[in-house]
Amino acid sequence: MFLSIDAGNSNIVFGFYDNGSQTWKYEHRVETKREVSVNKLAKDLQLFFLEMGLKPIQVKQIGISSVVPEINRTLISLSESFFNITPHFINEHSYSSVNILTTRPAEMGTDLMANAVAAFEAHRSACIIVDFGTALTFTVISDKGEIIGVNIVPGLKTALKSLFRNTSKLPEVKLELPTSAIGKNTIHSIQAGILYGYSGLVKGMLQTIQQELSMDFTIIATGGLSEILTNLKDTFDYIDRNLTLKGIKIIAERN
Numbered sequence: 001m002f003l004s005i006d007a008g009n010s011n012i013v014f015g016f017y018d019n020g021s022q023t024w025k026y027e028h029r030v031e032t033k034r035e036v037s038v039n040k041l042a043k044d045l046q047l048f049f050l051e052m053g054l055k056p057i058q059v060k061q062i063g064i065s066s067v068v069p070e071i072n073r074t075l076i077s078l079s080e081s082f083f084n085i086t087p088h089f090i091n092e093h094s095y096s097s098v099n100i101l102t103t104r105p106a107e108m109g110t111d112l113m114a115n116a117v118a119a120f121e122a123h124r125s126a127c128i129i130v131d132f133g134t135a136l137t138f139t140v141i142s143d144k145g146e147i148i149g150v151n152i153v154p155g156l157k158t159a160l161k162s163l164f165r166n167t168s169k170l171p172e173v174k175l176e177l178p179t180s181a182i183g184k185n186t187i188h189s190i191q192a193g194i195l196y197g198y199s200g201l202v203k204g205m206l207q208t209i210q211q212e213l214s215m216d217f218t219i220i221a222t223g224g225l226s227e228i229l230t231n232l233k234d235t236f237d238y239i240d241r242n243l244t245l246k247g248i249k250i251i252a253e254r255n
């Protein structure tokens with residue numbers, strides 16, 4: 001099995017690709033804690049392996065993308081101690097063949113790079129990837145697979161949490177699309193505001209980008225919150241929750 005580790009600002013995702021069935025057969029998610037120890041992660045994984053009837057020796061290769069530098073060392077140590085494998089830790093040198101048309105290519109999140117590589121590998125067309133994570137990001141890729149640019153907005157949950165934290169009377173609500181965009185009580189008002197507001201943001205951003213470049217793109221959604229805005233299902237050509245895991249595997253295997 002190949003193990004992709006995708007360390008995001010909210011979750012560390014361990015995705016296991018089974019070569020036999022050619023599927024992402026197992027997935028384990030843990031909350032991202034900046035202070036986490038190797039031991040704690042190893043114990044979590046051990047329990048997961050026990051539940052799934054897996055053994056560490058079944059993992060033959062590991063690729064890691066992290067946008068949380070505080071835990072990089074921990075993830076590398078975990079790969080070495082739990083799996084006895086030196087992982088491919090993705091950095092800006094891992095994808096030197098990809099043309100990045102931004103002014104500071106090294107700054108770009110390796111998760112966004114992984115998304116871009118996986119999307120272009122699958123579709124071979126100009127794409128925009130909308131990643132619904134802690135941040136909501138739009139990554140624009142040309143029909144030659146070049147990274148044209150990125151757009152970063154607070155994610156749905158991040159916006160909601162910030163509203164809750166910065167007000168006295170507003171509660172943290174469930175991220176569920178209400179039937180009406182006009183709120184009739186506080187909870188409904190927040191849900192309508194965040195969910196219909198973000199639907200408009202996503203549609204508007206995609207339209208603005210496509211107009212600016214005078215071309216159409218294949219639109220791919222990914223990330224933990226990619227299925228919350230159910231009213232956007234016609235806006236996306238594809239929803240692929242495993243896009244980042246796939247990209248990590250492709251990049252690691254090329255290196």
Ligand SMILES: Nc1ncnc2c1ncn2[C@@H]1O[C@H](COP(=O)(O)OP(=O)(O)O)[C@@H](O)[C@H]1O
Binds near residue numbers: 134
């Ligand atoms: N299946 C799910 N259903 C609802 N919320 C989810 C699901 N998966 C992840 N989330 C939440 O979505 C948010 C973004 O998750 P994720 O895409 O993993 O973020 P990141 O990549 O920034 O760590 C987090 O708050 C996470 O708890």
Ligand SMILES: CC(C)(COP(=O)(O)O)[C@@H](O)C(=O)NCCC(=O)O
Binds near residue numbers: 007009112133
């Ligand atoms: C934009 C991000 C915060 C997204 O992270 P996530 O929401 O997946 O946790 C991450 O890709 C990042 O820290 N990027 C570095 C800045 C950049 O991509 O330009």
Ligand SMILES: [K+]
Binds near residue numbers: 006008111131133244
């Ligand atoms: K992510």
